[in-house]
Each structure stands twice: as structure tokens, then as C-alpha cells.
Amino acid sequence: MSVHQTTCCYCGVGCGIVVRQEPNGRLTVEGDKQHPSNRGMLCSKGLNLPYTVMDQSDRLLYPQMRLGRSMPLQRVSWDAALERTAAVFRTLIQKYGPDSVAFYVSGQSLTEEYYLVNKLIKGFIGSNNIDTNSRLCMSSAVVGYKLSLGEDAVPVCYDDIEEADVFYVQGANPAWCHPILWRRIEAHKTANPHVKIICVDPRRTDTARSSDLHLPIRPGTDIVLNNAIGRLLIENGHIDPDFMLDHTDGFPAYREQVLQRTTGEAADLCGIEPNAIRQAAAWIGRSKGFLSLWTMGLNQSVVGVNKNLSLINLHLITGRIGKPGNGPFSLTGQPNAMGGREVGGLANALPAHREVTNAAHRAELEAFWNSPVRMAPQPGLTATEMFEALADDKLKAIWIINTNPLVSMPDVNAVEKALKTARFVVVQDVSNRADTVALADVVLPAAAWLEKEGTMTNAERRIAYLPKVLDAPGEALPDAEIIWRFAHKMGFGDSFRYTKPAEVYQEYTQITAGTNVDVTGVNYELLRKNRTIQWPFPKKEIANNEVKNPENRVIPPGTQRLFTDHRFYTANQRAQIHAVPDGNASEPTDEDFPLVLTTGRIRDQWHTMTKTGRVAKLGQHSPQPFLQIHPDDAAQRGIREGQLVDVRGRRGEVRVRAQLTDDVRPGLCFLPMHWGKILASNQVRANNLTNALIDPRSKEPDFKFSAVEVVPYRKP
Ligand code: SF4
CATH class of the missing domain: 3.40.228.10 (Dimethylsulfoxide Reductase, domain 2)
Known part of the structure; x- marks a missing residue:
């Protein structure tokens, strides 16, 4: 039996897991008692992780592509898939400029993967069009x-x-x-x-x-x-x-x-x-x-x-x-939303919390990467802006990595239309449970949890190393390798000569020197030895690689708390108290749409169920999508418990069963956000109803407030 220490790939808590692999291939997991975040505990999702990798029935095993939208996807070689993608990208960039292409990535991606995509598009293609589904949550x-x-x-x-x-x-x-x-x-x-x-x-x-x-x-x-x-x-x-x-x-x-x-x-x-x-x-x-x-x-x-x-x-x-x-x-919601931020995996950011709008920061990166292009001085398209630009044909091609916008984006009907009319869509994912795969021109099979190595950072700035335990099935490849192979096809091979993720991570740590995210003291060897490290962790800290917490437990090194000297990271080292007006600017309710809809998660499901949907046990908690509505609002509308209802909004409709409960305030109703077409139908997608309003500064969507009406479903 082999034993491995790794980290849960679901949420930002970042629990440590001990994985045991029996000679017959069977996997078991338990919480890592030595891990400082979870101290041996795991929740229902973490405990059931082995099922997500042992069930290979829905895995994407080979690269596929189609020659026209009406044509079926066909198995091709990696070379053919990446060469075609590179040819399309090169043609579009030549004809319409670097901002005609974009990458939409995920807080599930490992730090090395985020770093490579960021380096490729910002430093070599010359566009800042990379954003992440973390834009939707943090x-x-x-x-x-x-x-x-x-x-x-x-x-x-x-x-x-x-x-x-x-x-x-x-x-x-x-x-x-x-x-x-x-x-x-x-x-x-x-x-x-x-x-x-x-x-x-x-x-x-x-x-x-x-x-x-x-x-x-x-x-x-x-x-x-x-x-x-x-x-x-x-x-x-x-x-x-x-x-x-x-x-x-x-x-x-x-x-x-x-x-x-x-x-x-x-x-x-x-x-x-x-x-x-x-x-x-x-x-x-x-x-x-x-x-x-x-x-x-x-x-x-x-x-x-x-x-x-x-x-x-x-x-x-x-x-x-x-x-x-x-x-x-x-x-943080996702396991590596923090790591993505560290390496600048947002349309406005550069590695180590640098900014694309800062000329000195761009110059540092251009020199470090030896960029063949001048880096773009303005922020790229953010998550919602990408799909709007696709719809307007301002963006011609999008490469979606390990996220499922066909279920998770706000105003998802508009997103679906944009993807259907887009000139070129690449989807890189683990399984065909991601609804978005169906709209791809090129499908690239990615390795899953345990099938690749790399690092993630949890919500408390704790960097963890994830070892490779299993071989990926079929021809699936680690995401980092897919990106560096593609970079070679684009002609950037000299700057993407990696053979393993450790080299990518080491490169990243060098550009953090002297920043507030300094991790020059972190490397895979130290992470394997110490299990985790909290940033910042400059090189000089290596000698001091063991500290004790108040209960005298030895814990891994790093920086537990920031600002203990009360010197903040602002220019004058003083924190800024902001007088903020208390108004809201969400979608207004009216006579036609008098209820406020809020969306969210349920206990045992994760995102769009591409992983948890594989685990029968996790489905038992809430097997079907539902709408929570207050009994007074239900009575006014003649709605009974369990009855099928139509939830109508300004952009679409959802049909689910009503759950009458005073757990929601009168005037409010709640829909879980997990279900999509693969597991049910497009008629249960909560995001049929959400709107495209965003915060003007963070560009994060207003998922928690959409105007709707609810009516009993009547057979036509
Ligand atoms: Fe821990 Fe979150 Fe995984 Fe549950 S889902 S085991 S809380 S990391």
C-alpha cells in the first residue's frame, strides 16, 4: 500500500488529506491529523473524494476537435489539436490583434497552471485577456x-x-x-x-x-x-x-x-x-x-x-x-483562488500582486520573461466582459480551462448564445460532465486531482504541495503541460522549456523577491518536508523552518498574521478607513417581478457538480433542485409544498419544485446554483434568472439579487 499526503481540491479551507492506495488500485482517504488547517477532520465532500477519481466513466480521454459547429467531435492527436488551436490563435492575432483571444481559467487550477497561462497571454501574446471564475466569488x-x-x-x-x-x-x-x-x-x-x-x-x-x-x-x-x-x-x-x-x-x-x-x-x-x-x-x-x-x-x-x-x-x-x-x-470559495491571485491570474493583475496598469511593474515582467512583445497597459476583459465581447464578435476565440461557464455565469442564456456564435472555443477539462464541452471546437483532456503535481494556496495564505499519485487515464495531460506544449506550437518554446511543474514554481518564486508576497524561500523540497508554508516566506526564513503555536504544537513555518506591527501596505503605511454610502444598486423589483432571488450552494454539492455529481452518496442530501419560498409568498400565489413552479425573471425562467419555509424572509426566495443540463436540464439553471450587473470596481456579478416572480406550473 502506498501512502500520500495531499490537499482537498474542493474549497478554500484547504484540508490536508492522507490518501492510501491499495495494491488493487482502491483509494481511501482520511483527514491528515498533522495538518494545521483541518487537524484530521474532513467534511462530506472531502471524505468522498476517492469516488471522483476512481469513477472514470465520464472522463475525457483523448483530444477531440470538429471542423464545423454542426460536425461531430472527432478524436485527434495532441499535436493535431494544439497545432490547429495555435494556427487559429495566430491567424486571429495577426488579423484582429492580441485582444481577439482570451483565456478563462479557474480557482481549481494549480498555481503553476495559472502562472503559465498568465505568462503566455500577457508576456508573449501581448493581451491581458485572462480572467478566472474566482472573479465570480472573491x-x-x-x-x-x-x-x-x-x-x-x-x-x-x-x-x-x-x-x-x-x-x-x-x-x-x-x-x-x-x-x-x-x-x-x-x-x-x-x-x-x-x-x-x-x-x-x-x-x-x-x-x-x-x-x-x-x-x-x-x-x-x-x-x-x-x-x-x-x-x-x-x-x-x-x-x-x-x-x-x-x-x-x-x-x-x-x-x-x-x-x-x-x-x-x-x-x-x-x-x-x-x-x-x-x-x-x-x-x-x-x-x-x-x-x-x-x-x-x-x-x-x-x-x-x-x-x-x-x-x-x-x-x-x-x-x-x-x-x-x-x-x-x-x-475563499475555491481551493486555489488565493494562489491564482498571487501569480496575477486576473485581467488587471501581474505576478506577486503587481498591476498591469503600472508601467514599472510591466517593465519588470517584460525583462524577467524576456517578452517578445510590449505588455498591454490596460486591464483585459474580465469574466462577464469576455462573454459579452464574444457575443459582440469583439472577442473571437476563448480557451476555457476547468470551469463550466454554461452553468456558472450570470445571465447564462446570453453566455450560451455567445458560446454558440463564437468563432472558436477551446475547452480543457477533466470530464464531459462540464456542459461547456458540448460547445467546444477543440476539447483537451486534462489530468484530475491526484493525477498531477503542483501547489495551491488556501484562504489563510497557506501554500500546500500536491503530489502526483496516479497516472491520468487515456491521453489526459496535466494542465501545465498542455499550456507549455501549446506555447511551443505558438513559437515561444525558448521561454517555455519546462519539463516539470517544480521548474515553473521556482521561476515564479524569483519574481516575488522583495514584494509583500515574497515566497523566495519556498520550494517543492521544503513543501514536501514541512507540508505547508504560509506566505510571505522570503529566502532568509528558510533557516527558521519550524515554529510552535500557542498549544506548543510544532507547525510549519511562514507568516501566520500580517500587520502585527500595524504598518500597512499602503503608500503611507496607514490603513484607509472609507466612508461608504449605504445604497444598493441591484436590479429593481416591480409589479411584474416583485420577489428577490438569491442563489447559493447546498451542503454536499460543489459548483456545477462536475465532481460531486459523480458521487451518489452526496446526491442524497438534496437530490433535486428546488426553490425556497416563504409560506406567505407561496400562499399569495397559490403554491403548495412540493409543487412544480415557474420562476420567471427578465432574462429567463426556471422550473423546479417549491420548498415552503420561513428560513427565507418574506419577499425573498432561494435557488441552489449547482444544476445544469448534464445532470438535469437547462430549465433548472439558476443563472437563467441572474443578471449581468457587476460591481464597477471589482467587476464581480450581483448573483445575490435578481428580480423574479414565481407562479404555479400549469400544463400547456
Ligand atoms: Fe475541507 Fe473544504 Fe475539502 Fe471539506 S471541501 S474537506 S472543508 S477543503
């Missing part, structure tokens, strides 16, 4: 951190959980979506009954049910609530004037902003009791450790950046940052 947090702390830098770590005494969970359901973190929070609360958990969510989720205080605010009123709490912290003397004086700017304007509404007015707008806001403010104000956790409820909003800033402000006015148990903690 880009508002990135901009929030940059504006307030100076850089996209998560200041905290999971060990802060055991140091905190108040948790403020806003727009997140960690009980279902980050289950192992939630177990750590619950265990901490059980051992320390004075610990308080406040949950802000329009839905009564499992997180809300287990919290001491649930604030079921009206959708879109998070900033009103946070500003109201800020006002009470000021009025109750629970702010830290010395910290603000020494380390922040912007408090006077913030004070003026939050004093504009009384607690009563804020409570009315949020649709909750004033005393609930007072209670939350009192707990936060009196806490010794104030940890806030958030995900999509704040980020996936047309005012997502302002929502982030309003929450980070609470830490800055109270000085609750850079100290154990304190800080704003944006949880």
Missing part, C-alpha cells in the same frame, strides 16, 4: 483589501479562531460551505461558552441556527447594518482612537457618514429589531478577539466593494487587526 474582497490595507492580503489565519471571542459571520454559510472551519468555531465555542457568534444573512441557514444572534437583514442592506454598528461603536466608546491616530486615515469622514442614520432608521431599512443591532455592537465592542468572516453575500454584489469596506472599517476603528484573534477574514 474579486470584491480583493479590491476591498487593496483599498483599505494597501494590498490583497488576508491578514489572519485559522488559528485566530481559537483566539477570538466574537465571530461576525456576514453573507456566508460556513456550516455548509466551509464546514471544517465551522467545526473549529463550534468546538471553540463549546469549550468557551462566553464566545458569541453573530450571523448576518437574509436566510436562516445552518450557520444562523447555530449562532447566538441571527440578523436576517433585507437583501442589499449589509452596509446599512455595518455603518449602524460603526455608529454604536463610536457612541459607546468602543473605538481605539490611538490606533486610528497612529495607523489609519479617514475616520472623520467615516464618522460623518455613519452618524447620518439612527439605529432605528437603520433597523427599519434592514428589516430587523434595533436591539439586535445594539446587541451585535455591544458584543463586538466588548470583545477581546473580533473575527469577521464573509464570502459571497458581501462579494457577489453590485456594491460588493463597498460592502467589504464597510466591514473592514469595523476592524480599523476598533484597532482589531494584526492581533491574535482579530481581523477581517474573507474566506
Whole structure:
């Protein structure tokens, strides 16, 4: 039997896994007890990971291509697939310029893969048209951190959980979506009954049910609530004037902003009791450790950046940052959303948190990569913009890697139309469960989890090494190898002479020298030995490769917390408190579409079910798509429990069964986002109903607020 240590490939918690492979090939997994993130625990998805690789029935095994949209896909060699793709890319670039092509990648991609695609398009093709599905989940947090702390830098770590005494969970359901973190929070609360958990969510989720205080605010009123709490912290003397004086700017304007509404007015707008806001403010104000956790409820909003800033402000006015148990903690949804950000896998970014709009940063990269082109000075197309540009024929070709936009993008009917009319679509994926494969001109089979090696970074800046354990089936290749083979076909071979991912990673670490993301001390050998390392980890840190945490456990090296000296990454080293207006700009409801639809995840499924959909056990929790609607709203519409309903919006329709529950507020309904055509039908895609509104700064879509009406389904 062989034994391997690796990392779960689902969510940003980044749990350590021990994989055992029996001589007959059977795989078993258990939580890695030595891993600092999960300490041996795994959730239902992690425990069932072996089924996702042992079942090969839906795997893409060979490159395929078709010569016309109406023609069937046919098996071809790797050379033929990559040569045709290179020929099409070269022709388009020559005729329409480098911005006529784009790569759309994934927070599931390994750091080395992200780095290579980024290098190829930005440094060699000369376009910034690379974006990631992480744009759909964390880009508002990135901009929030940059504006307030100076850089996209998560200041905290999971060990802060055991140091905190108040948790403020806003727009997140960690009980279902980050289950192992939630177990750590619950265990901490059980051992320390004075610990308080406040949950802000329009839905009564499992997180809300287990919290001491649930604030079921009206959708879109998070900033009103946070500003109201800020006002009470000021009025109750629970702010830290010395910290603000020494380390922040912007408090006077913030004070003026939050004093504009009384607690009563804020409570009315949020649709909750004033005393609930007072209670939350009192707990936060009196806490010794104030940890806030958030995900999509704040980020996936047309005012997502302002929502982030309003929450980070609470830490800055109270000085609750850079100290154990304190800080704003944006949880990443995907396993390597953080790693992708490090290597600049966004349309506006360059490796090591550099910016494409910064001439000095571009010059550094051009020199480092020995680029044959001048790098583009303006940001490329972001996720939603790519599909809009495809529809307008401004973008001619798109290469989609390990993500399934035909289910996951907002206003997905428009995305489907764009992909159907696009001139050239390449899909690189693991299985044909990804609905998008059906619309590809070229299909490239990729290796799955355990079938390739590389690194990922979890939500607490913890870099982990993932070893190759199995051979990929058929002719599937690791994603990094696909990209470097393609680069050779494009004529860039001299700069893409890699033979293994370790060489790619080493190259990346060199450009981090002296930056705030310095990982020059990290290499595969050290990662294999220490299991994980939290960045930054400059070369000089190598000697100090073992540290102990407060319980005297030896933990891997790295930087647990940022800003412990209260010097922030802004130009003047001071954090910026932003006075943010509390308005929302989501799609308006009206007589025709009077309900607000919010979308999200269920406990045992992941994204568009391309992996979890293979595991029968995981389907048992919620076998069918459903719509949660409040009983009062259902009664007004004559809708009964379990009845088939049509959910209608301005862009499309969904037909699912109704689930009547007061877990949602009146006026609100909820659809899970997982199902697509492969597992059900296009009629259950939640994103038929969502809209293309985005936050103007983060370009993140407004998934949590679309105007809809619900009617009983009647047979025609
Ligand atoms: Fe995997 Fe996330 Fe579950 Fe951990 S919490 S086992 S990383 S899905």
C-alpha cells in the first residue's frame, strides 16, 4: 500500500488529506491529523473524494476537435489539436490583434497552471485577456483589501479562531460551505461558552441556527447594518482612537457618514429589531478577539466593494487587526483562488500582486520573461466582459480551462448564445460532465486531482504541495503541460522549456523577491518536508523552518498574521478607513417581478457538480433542485409544498419544485446554483434568472439579487 499526503481540491479551507492506495488500485482517504488547517477532520465532500477519481466513466480521454459547429467531435492527436488551436490563435492575432483571444481559467487550477497561462497571454501574446471564475466569488474582497490595507492580503489565519471571542459571520454559510472551519468555531465555542457568534444573512441557514444572534437583514442592506454598528461603536466608546491616530486615515469622514442614520432608521431599512443591532455592537465592542468572516453575500454584489469596506472599517476603528484573534477574514470559495491571485491570474493583475496598469511593474515582467512583445497597459476583459465581447464578435476565440461557464455565469442564456456564435472555443477539462464541452471546437483532456503535481494556496495564505499519485487515464495531460506544449506550437518554446511543474514554481518564486508576497524561500523540497508554508516566506526564513503555536504544537513555518506591527501596505503605511454610502444598486423589483432571488450552494454539492455529481452518496442530501419560498409568498400565489413552479425573471425562467419555509424572509426566495443540463436540464439553471450587473470596481456579478416572480406550473 502506498501512502500520500495531499490537499482537498474542493474549497478554500484547504484540508490536508492522507490518501492510501491499495495494491488493487482502491483509494481511501482520511483527514491528515498533522495538518494545521483541518487537524484530521474532513467534511462530506472531502471524505468522498476517492469516488471522483476512481469513477472514470465520464472522463475525457483523448483530444477531440470538429471542423464545423454542426460536425461531430472527432478524436485527434495532441499535436493535431494544439497545432490547429495555435494556427487559429495566430491567424486571429495577426488579423484582429492580441485582444481577439482570451483565456478563462479557474480557482481549481494549480498555481503553476495559472502562472503559465498568465505568462503566455500577457508576456508573449501581448493581451491581458485572462480572467478566472474566482472573479465570480472573491474579486470584491480583493479590491476591498487593496483599498483599505494597501494590498490583497488576508491578514489572519485559522488559528485566530481559537483566539477570538466574537465571530461576525456576514453573507456566508460556513456550516455548509466551509464546514471544517465551522467545526473549529463550534468546538471553540463549546469549550468557551462566553464566545458569541453573530450571523448576518437574509436566510436562516445552518450557520444562523447555530449562532447566538441571527440578523436576517433585507437583501442589499449589509452596509446599512455595518455603518449602524460603526455608529454604536463610536457612541459607546468602543473605538481605539490611538490606533486610528497612529495607523489609519479617514475616520472623520467615516464618522460623518455613519452618524447620518439612527439605529432605528437603520433597523427599519434592514428589516430587523434595533436591539439586535445594539446587541451585535455591544458584543463586538466588548470583545477581546473580533473575527469577521464573509464570502459571497458581501462579494457577489453590485456594491460588493463597498460592502467589504464597510466591514473592514469595523476592524480599523476598533484597532482589531494584526492581533491574535482579530481581523477581517474573507474566506475563499475555491481551493486555489488565493494562489491564482498571487501569480496575477486576473485581467488587471501581474505576478506577486503587481498591476498591469503600472508601467514599472510591466517593465519588470517584460525583462524577467524576456517578452517578445510590449505588455498591454490596460486591464483585459474580465469574466462577464469576455462573454459579452464574444457575443459582440469583439472577442473571437476563448480557451476555457476547468470551469463550466454554461452553468456558472450570470445571465447564462446570453453566455450560451455567445458560446454558440463564437468563432472558436477551446475547452480543457477533466470530464464531459462540464456542459461547456458540448460547445467546444477543440476539447483537451486534462489530468484530475491526484493525477498531477503542483501547489495551491488556501484562504489563510497557506501554500500546500500536491503530489502526483496516479497516472491520468487515456491521453489526459496535466494542465501545465498542455499550456507549455501549446506555447511551443505558438513559437515561444525558448521561454517555455519546462519539463516539470517544480521548474515553473521556482521561476515564479524569483519574481516575488522583495514584494509583500515574497515566497523566495519556498520550494517543492521544503513543501514536501514541512507540508505547508504560509506566505510571505522570503529566502532568509528558510533557516527558521519550524515554529510552535500557542498549544506548543510544532507547525510549519511562514507568516501566520500580517500587520502585527500595524504598518500597512499602503503608500503611507496607514490603513484607509472609507466612508461608504449605504445604497444598493441591484436590479429593481416591480409589479411584474416583485420577489428577490438569491442563489447559493447546498451542503454536499460543489459548483456545477462536475465532481460531486459523480458521487451518489452526496446526491442524497438534496437530490433535486428546488426553490425556497416563504409560506406567505407561496400562499399569495397559490403554491403548495412540493409543487412544480415557474420562476420567471427578465432574462429567463426556471422550473423546479417549491420548498415552503420561513428560513427565507418574506419577499425573498432561494435557488441552489449547482444544476445544469448534464445532470438535469437547462430549465433548472439558476443563472437563467441572474443578471449581468457587476460591481464597477471589482467587476464581480450581483448573483445575490435578481428580480423574479414565481407562479404555479400549469400544463400547456
Ligand atoms: Fe475539502 Fe473544504 Fe471539506 Fe475541507 S472543508 S474537506 S477543503 S471541501
